[in-house]
Amino acid sequence: MKAQLRPGAREAIFAQLIEAGRAEQVARRLTDAIILGVLTPGERLPSEQELARRFGVALITVREGLVILRDAGLVETRRGRGGGSFVIKADAPHGTLLQARLRGLAQVELSDLAVYFSTIAEGCAERAALRASAADAERLHAWLLHADFSTTAGARTNAGGFYLELAVLSQSARLVREQIRLQAEFGPLLLLGLGDPDTRAQVTGLNGRIALAVSDGDGQAARTLVADQVRLLGEWLLTMKARIERGGHLDDAIVDDA
Amino acid sequence: MTTPSSTTPETARPAGPPAGLTTAEDCAIEVGEIFARVFRTLDDWRERIAAAVPDRADLDILVESLVVPALLASAGSPAADGPPATESLLIGAGFIAAPQYVNGRDAHFAWWLGPLASNPLLGNTSGASRLDLATRVHTEYLRDFRELEWYAVPEATNQTHVTGPYVDQLCTCDYIITLTMPVRLGERMIGVVGADVYVKRLEQVLLPHFLALPGPVVLVNQSGRVVISTEPTLPAGDILPNRRHPADGFDLLPCPGTPFLLATRVAIATPAF
Numbered sequence: 219m220k221a222q223l224r225p226g227a228r229e230a231i232f233a234q235l236i237e238a239g240r241a242e243q244v245a246r247r248l249t250d251a252i253i254l255g256v257l258t259p260g261e262r263l264p265s266e267q268e269l270a271r272r273f274g275v276a277l278i279t280v281r282e283g284l285v286i287l288r289d290a291g292l293v294e295t296r297r298g299r300g301g302g303s304f305v306i307k308a309d310a311p312h313g314t315l316l317q318a319r320l321r322g323l324a325q326v327e328l329s330d331l332a333v334y335f336s337t338i339a340e341g342c343a344e345r346a347a348l349r350a351s352a353a354d355a356e357r358l359h360a361w362l363l364h365a366d367f368s369t370t371a372g373a374r375t376n377a378g379g380f381y382l383e384l385a386v387l388s389q390s391a392r393l394v395r396e397q398i399r400l401q402a403e404f405g406p407l408l409l410l411g412l413g414d415p416d417t418r419a420q421v422t423g424l425n426g427r428i429a430l431a432v433s434d435g436d437g438q439a440a441r442t443l444v445a446d447q448v449r450l451l452g453e454w455l456l457t458m459k460a461r462i463e464r465g466g467h468l469d470d471a472i473v474d475d476a
Numbered sequence: 477m478t479t480p481s482s483t484t485p486e487t488a489r490p491a492g493p494p495a496g497l498t499t500a501e502d503c504a505i506e507v508g509e510i511f512a513r514v515f516r517t518l519d520d521w522r523e524r525i526a527a528a529v530p531d532r533a534d535l536d537i538l539v540e541s542l543v544v545p546a547l548l549a550s551a552g553s554p555a556a557d558g559p560p561a562t563e564s565l566l567i568g569a570g571f572i573a574a575p576q577y578v579n580g581r582d583a584h585f586a587w588w589l590g591p592l593a594s595n596p597l598l599g600n601t602s603g604a605s606r607l608d609l610a611t612r613v614h615t616e617y618l619r620d621f622r623e624l625e626w627y628a629v630p631e632a633t634n635q636t637h638v639t640g641p642y643v644d645q646l647c648t649c650d651y652i653i654t655l656t657m658p659v660r661l662g663e664r665m666i667g668v669v670g671a672d673v674y675v676k677r678l679e680q681v682l683l684p685h686f687l688a689l690p691g692p693v694v695l696v697n698q699s700g701r702v703v704i705s706t707e708p709t710l711p712a713g714d715i716l717p718n719r720r721h722p723a724d725g726f727d728l729l730p731c732p733g734t735p736f737l738l739a740t741r742v743a744i745a746t747p748a749f
Contacts, residue, residue, distance in 0.1 A: 274599045351699040351715055365617065379617025386643050389701075389713030391650045394643045395596045402596075 240275050244283030245290075247273075250406045252292050252305055253315045259307035263293065266303075290315075317462050319407070325459060331404055332452030336445055338396055339381050343440035345388035347432045354387055355433035362429050367422040373412040378405050380425060384444070387432065411454030421447050500693055500729055500740050503685050507695065508732035510681065511655070514565065514671055515636060515733075517546065518657045521669045525571050526659050530666070532578045535571070539586040543569040544604045546671075547590035565681070566590065568647050568672035570607070571659070572627065577666045583621065584667075585609055589647055596649050607647055615646055630658040630668050638735050641675050641703050641712065651675040651712065653703070675712065679704045694726070694739040703736065 251257040263269065269280045284303055287293045292315075293303045323331075350358070361383065366372035378401050385397040411417040424447050431440035458468060521542050528538050546566055570587030578584040587607040592598055598605055609615075621627055629637040640653040656670040682704055686693050692707035700716040709720060716739060717723035726739040 271599060272597070349713060349715060351701065353699060376617050379615075382615075382617070382645055386645055389641075389643060389651070391643050394645050395649050398596045398645065398649065 240279045241282035241286065244269070244273055244275065244280055245286035247403065248283065248287055249290065249292060249315070250319070252287075253319065257305050259305050261305045263303040263305070316410075317468055320455070320459050320462055320468075323459075325456060328455050328459060329452060331408065332448055332455070335400055335404065335408055336448035336452070338393065338400060339384065339448060340441040340444045342381070342385040342388045342390075342393050342397065343428060343432070343444040344437040345390060345393070346384045347435055347437040347440040349389050350387045350432050350435075352433070355429070358383060358387065358429050358432060362425055367418065367425070370413045370418070373418050373422060374406075374409045377409055377412060377421065380428075384428075384432075384440075407455070408448075408451055410458070411451045414454060417450055417454045421450050498688070500689060500738055503682070503689065503693065504729045504731045504738045506685060507682065507736055507738065508734055510565070510678070511638070511731075511734045511736075514655055514673065515657070518636075518655060518669050518671060521569075521571070522657055522659045525669060526661055526666070530573075530578055532584060535573070535578060535584075536586050539571045540588060540606075543588050543671075547588055547604050565673045565677045566671050567592075567650070567652060567674040567677075568607075569670065571667055571669050572621075573667040574665055575622075587647070587670075592648065618646075626654045626656045626670060627668055630656050631665055634658055634660070634665070638697070641697065641701060644672065648672065648674075653678070675703060679712075689740075691741050695731075696728075696737050696739055698735045698737075707741075 248257070248263070257263070263284075264272065266277060266280050266284070269283075270277045273280065284293065284295070287303075288295065292306060294306050295301070295303050320328075362380070365376040365379070367376055382394070382397050382401070385394045388394075412421060424443050428440055428443045428447075431437075431443060462468065521539075524538065524542065525535070528535055547569060549564060568587060568589045570585065572587065573584040575583045585607055588604045589598070589601070589607060590604060592601045592605075594600060618624070622631070626637065626639040629635075629639070636655070636657045638653060638655055641651055642654075644650060644652045644654070652675060653673040654670055655673065656668040658665050659667050659669055682695070683706070686695075686704065686706045689706070692705070694705040694707050694710050694716060695703045696716050697703065702710050702712050702714045702716060705711060710716060716726065725742055727742055729738040729740065730736075731738060
């Protein structure tokens, strides 16, 4: 096939980079971390220079993002030595903010997010099953045996860790990087359902079977089981979204870490 | 780990990478020598660190002065004249102190990374950057780094250890091989010195030699994990043997002083499809 048949592909290379909304992206990333308890009250954020470097954006963009957070009452900035931006201890539970976040995403965005995350995670699991050595599989089982999934906080940390381990076992640096990026961007939101005891039990119940599929070298089984897991998380999010849109509330116990 | 055998006249090669080594045995010896050079560097660091005062700030300055020049030398000279220096293989290096060794605190990481391109955590860096574990939220699930192979094995065996190849999710987020050596004061292990070898740079060094051989060769670790290969059906990351490649299809040549083996085809391959 000749390149000329696809003029769009060439034009796309030179399309404007997404600059607009970068400050909002910075603010959203930090807001998610704060309302989901990844960043805790009183914690000092990295310096503006450090944030700019880590996010790969201009200093001015970070400053704009921090203004959004200050206006939302999530951080305060102190001057002088030992100064910086600190996470404010919330008077009200962050549930309202979380509800706002869920309202801000369309159903079609939420379900698409689950599809994308699932596709990456399924690929990691299938490759892991095809490529894990016996020792690798044994380590995965041993880790899982001691990982705590009984609390909301433990389940969220370790569910993210489990997906990352599967990516590592795939031996693909790109899949590991994508898994880290996806978890930074959407992890807190996607793993929200682990605050619900029933969903948590169902999701974590599949972990052992996934590890078994990896040690059996059964790529298809690993893929299917991971897809089941992410489907449960995605459906929980859509259910919550619908409940909030009808005027209901998120259960605070689901939001706050046990 | 045993010391690799010394260079014999037969293994002396002409200057310049394109010439290549002529036999698989020569290639296996070359692999051994490349790793022996990194081990010698680690051994030197280990002695200096063991002799230093266990003060956090002083140790950090010492380790930085040892490892950063090696990491920056890495970035400079990938091609140019002559074979790349040993240092050019390294993407990370440092000392990880055992808990309680440094100022009575928890385990202490004095670890630096060489220049990185589009790292998901650090972006693009042109100089050396220090590993900051506090920024590695995504690795919190790793409850205790002492359980990780590159620390646990040298601790248990008191031997130098080679981990990988593996995707390192802690620092580089890339495919690497980690070399670690225990640092001891008397009976006690006070930590490990280590260096991360970038698989893609190791490939740049070894591939010309491998390609010069008459048949395909595959460098694998003890688990059969492929590091570098001139057999297209066995890319890096795959395990040998596997469904397409039974174990009896390959001869295995040990690379002296390393856990690596060079696999060569036993017989003429029958087409897969």
